[in-house]
Amino acid sequence: MAGDGAEELVELLPPEFTREVELAAFHCATVPKLASSELPMEWSFDAREVLCGELVKLLQKEPLSTEFQHLIRVRKPSDDPEQRQVLLSLATSDFAPFADLGKFLQKHGAPVETVHVPRHGALTPTQLQSFSRHWPIKNLKSSFEPLKLPEDLRKAYGELLRQAEEVAGGGSGCIIARRKEGRQAEFEVLAAAKSEVSEAEPLRHAAMAAIGAMAVRAKAAADAQKRPREEEEYLCCDCDVVLTHEPCVMCAMALVHSRVRVVAFREVDSDFGGLGGAISLHQCPSLNHQFRVLRWEKFEPCGVCHYQTRRPILTIDKGAREFSSHGRDALVKSTEPCRMED
Ligand SMILES: [Zn+2]
Structure with missing residues (x-):
């Protein structure tokens, strides 16, 4: 279950945003x-x-x-x-x-x-500070900084994930929600759907079905105001989408097109995932909309030390020394005790 301490919500960033200095x-x-x-x-x-x-x-x-x-x-x-x-x-x-x-x-x-x-140039203020220790560099794109995820927001996303699991009924589920006026960590759920793929509807993935529900909602709102729905009225502006499974490339593209703000999911799809699993459409500079992606990352026992921690990422540096990393900023030599995550 989300929030039971066995996993942690983290933002998925392209590797160049989190890399150490080279x-x-x-x-x-x-x-x-x-x-x-x-x-x-x-x-x-x-x-x-x-x-x-x-x-x-x-x-x-x-x-x-x-x-x-x-x-x-x-x-x-x-x-x-x-x-x-x-x-x-x-x-x-x-x-x-x-x-x-x-x-x-x-x-x-x-x-x-x-x-x-x-x-490399620095893409975040953290990198700018770290890279500049070696030689002064220009402040190129430091407006980008990973999302802040305070505890109340993590809890709110955890609750939306619970609802997505509930609607999924063991399959794949999707919730589309919008933050309540003036609130950072309180959401109003606008659409909920599960994957219902059939021979007649092979594309009815959870995200597609939820976006479809948003379209029905938008049409009803336009009808109530006795006006046609404008073509530029994107379906999910300012919406956060929480899914049990990573959206496939088709669904990820539909999320781009409907202008979502944030997408969070739990299970990675390394074969067809469009948000980091197979490809990363959310940070594609040639598309006209980008958004932030969060994922519940599972904790596993570290292979180097005994702590329950995020999966160690092993990298070999140029001097052929091996490092074990428990997180973005905790790069430690494998011969030393690993730093426990807070
Ligand atoms: Zn899909």
């Missing part, structure tokens, strides 16, 4: 401090900034490739804010600066070293 090696020049005797008379201001600007201007000839546009080219190292380090290019074993750059580095005796910088 580093790439870059050549980096440290702008030297000039002796005052080397300074031209007119340089009464910070000579290092001027040299740094000169180097950055030179590097405009070799902009960073599109995959590294998130990197800020110049940094002041935290251990020596007087210094300026400038990214040159992706590290190669045979670094050969282009002619003008070579001359600049030689003339000013600027040492070139290798630094490790974030390979």
Whole structure:
């Protein structure tokens, strides 16, 4: 049953939203401090900034490739804010600066070293904070942050799941609900349906049937107001949909088209699921509507430690060390005790 402690409601995000920092090696020049005797008379201001600007201007000839546009080219190292380090290019074993750059580095005796910088841009504020520790990056899309799921909202979704199970009667069920005015965790149920696939109706999956019930509802409302239903009146605007099973690709597309706000489900369909199981339609940038997806994730005993916890995700890092992860942010070495989930 939902909410009995054996599972937890989590948001399904594409892996790039939850990944840990991955580093790439870059050549980096440290702008030297000039002796005052080397300074031209007119340089009464910070000579290092001027040299740094000169180097950055030179590097405009070799902009960073599109995959590294998130990197800020110049940094002041935290251990020596007087210094300026400038990214040159992706590290190669045979670094050969282009002619003008070579001359600049030689003339000013600027040492070139290798630094490790974030390979990917940050998609969430959490990633921005974590990735920036290695090298400053631009704040690209940090408006995105995983949904907050306070306890009362988890309980409300748990109750909707219970109702979906009830209507499903052992099969597959779907509830469409809308938050009550001004409430974050109180819902009004608008439609409930179960899968009733038959030879005559092979497409009557639970989600399709529930969306059908919403259409009947919308038509009744329009009829009561003696007006035709507008084509732009999407059926499930601001609605949350809770299902016992992951919607298939067809149902997921119908949910996209009816403009749902959030979808939550329990059982994954790795063969035909349209919301993370087989493909992820909810975050598809080429579709004109995106929505958030939640799933009740089962807890299992961890294979590394004895705690009852979320299924460990084993990944191998570049140094061939194995990690066991109990959650998005709990990445621990398998040789160390795993951190228990709160
Ligand atoms: Zn379906």
